[in-house]
Amino acid sequence: MSALLQLTCFQMLIYAGMWIAGWVIVGEERRAVLHWLGFNLLLAVGLGLVSLRPAGDPWLTVVLANLVLAGAFLLLYRGGALFLRLPTRDVEATMLMLSCAAFAVWTGPVPTGPGWVHPGAATAALIGWVLLAASWRSRGALAEQFGPRTAWVALAPQVVYGIVQGIRAWQIFTLNASVVQLQTQSASNQALVYVSMLSAAVFNLVFMFLIVLRLMGRLTYMVEHDGLTGLLNRRAIETLLEREWVRWRRMGQPFTVMALDLDHFKQINDRWGHPAGDAVLRSTASLLRREVREVDSVGRVGGEEFLVLMPGCAPASAAYVAERLRGVLRARPVDVGAAEPVTVTGSIGVAAVESTDIDLEHLLRRADAALYLAKAQGRDRVVCAAAASGPVPATPVPAI
Numbered sequence: 001m002s003a004l005l006q007l008t009c010f011q012m013l014i015y016a017g018m019w020i021a022g023w024v025i026v027g028e029e030r031r032a033v034l035h036w037l038g039f040n041l042l043l044a045v046g047l048g049l050v051s052l053r054p055a056g057d058p059w060l061t062v063v064l065a066n067l068v069l070a071g072a073f074l075l076l077y078r079g080g081a082l083f084l085r086l087p088t089r090d091v092e093a094t095m096l097m098l099s100c101a102a103f104a105v106w107t108g109p110v111p112t113g114p115g116w117v118h119p120g121a122a123t124a125a126l127i128g129w130v131l132l133a134a135s136w137r138s139r140g141a142l143a144e145q146f147g148p149r150t151a152w153v154a155l156a157p158q159v160v161y162g163i164v165q166g167i168r169a170w171q172i173f174t175l176n177a178s179v180v181q182l183q184t185q186s187a188s189n190q191a192l193v194y195v196s197m198l199s200a201a202v203f204n205l206v207f208m209f210l211i212v213l214r215l216m217g218r219l220t221y222m223v224e225h226d227g228l229t230g231l232l233n234r235r236a237i238e239t240l241l242e243r244e245w246v247r248w249r250r251m252g253q254p255f256t257v258m259a260l261d262l263d264h265f266k267q268i269n270d271r272w273g274h275p276a277g278d279a280v281l282r283s284t285a286s287l288l289r290r291e292v293r294e295v296d297s298v299g300r301v302g303g304e305e306f307l308v309l310m311p312g313c314a315p316a317s318a319a320y321v322a323e324r325l326r327g328v329l330r331a332r333p334v335d336v337g338a339a340e341p342v343t344v345t346g347s348i349g350v351a352a353v354e355s356t357d358i359d360l361e362h363l364l365r366r367a368d369a370a371l372y373l374a375k376a377q378g379r380d381r382v383v384c385a386a387a388a389s390g391p392v393p394a395t396p397v398p399a400i
């Protein structure tokens, strides 16, 4: 039994080593990773103390060991809550830990007569409660952040092990422990150690898997989004445009593109500095996001150039939306930290897909041409592109 426990303890140390490596690699999840590292270290210490029974001081091998094991699972819980951005419920955890400690001290490490209850009963009850409560409270966040299937995979082992610990708590409470010592090599004790080894392996693998999933999600986001505004970047919006183009060709589903360019943006940078220009870009981005429909997509395709893709939008409605956007942009001055908020205007070119469009690039050139016409006509206006019968030349930049 003690060799088996020492093996489990060694297993925990290996996981702890893996989390140390994880701590070096991951950035934002470091606090959660530290908690899981602590979980494995405390489990190793707790099981190490248990493995010294019956030779060691029973206050260490029974009372302290149980408290260390209880603390390990509270760390596991807190790490999970930090990782999923859920409340850590520290008051509840402190109360549980204090109750567990009070019970262990009150009951003592060795049988004192009939009715004596092994301190492990409270530890098992605490672990069972922590795992079941954690599973219940995190199910929504897990499903939302990683999908329902991943939530199932992550929670099933916690629930199973939580139930096992609940049963264990009940078994210890109802056991006449003055006769049967819990550290003996009984089949149920051995089974518990094997289940614990398996659960620890699954917990650690599941959390590592979740960390990798989150890192992958963040990476995908970075590849597709503009760092300053959070809008889609050129690559991502072009992918959506290509998809829409194929839909139009195959099913005749129309769409409209809107090219927006802020007016005299350089002057904002020159007068109030680059951070002020950045603030204007961010504010424009959130305005665009707010003002378009949820089926529309907004991308930042250049310094102060934006592109809006409006699927299923007729030219008349697109012109209306563009006019509204232009009006809202002008009506909402941006606070750039100067004495007065800065009024920002934009020029907009709108082009709805036509049967005369040879390819997607042709359509985009028409939108660009309309935009530059808006600039040439004095800026702060919307110009809708007429259907082109021939190729559209690359847009010349209008004189300021």
Ligand SMILES: Nc1nc2c(ncn2[C@@H]2O[C@H](COP(=O)(O)OP(=O)(O)OP(=O)(O)O)[C@@H](O)[C@H]2O)c(=O)[nH]1
Residues within 6 Å of the ligand: 228, 261, 262, 263, 264, 265, 266, 267, 269, 273, 274, 275, 276, 277, 278, 281, 302, 303, 304, 375, 379, 400
């Ligand atoms: N603050 C900030 N400025 C940027 C960014 N990207 C590009 N710019 C600046 O945007 C300015 C664009 O200037 P122009 O292309 O002359 O356009 P404009 O001043 O808006 O003039 P018109 O479009 O003709 O009205 C340049 O000064 C770029 O340095 C950015 O991410 N942040």
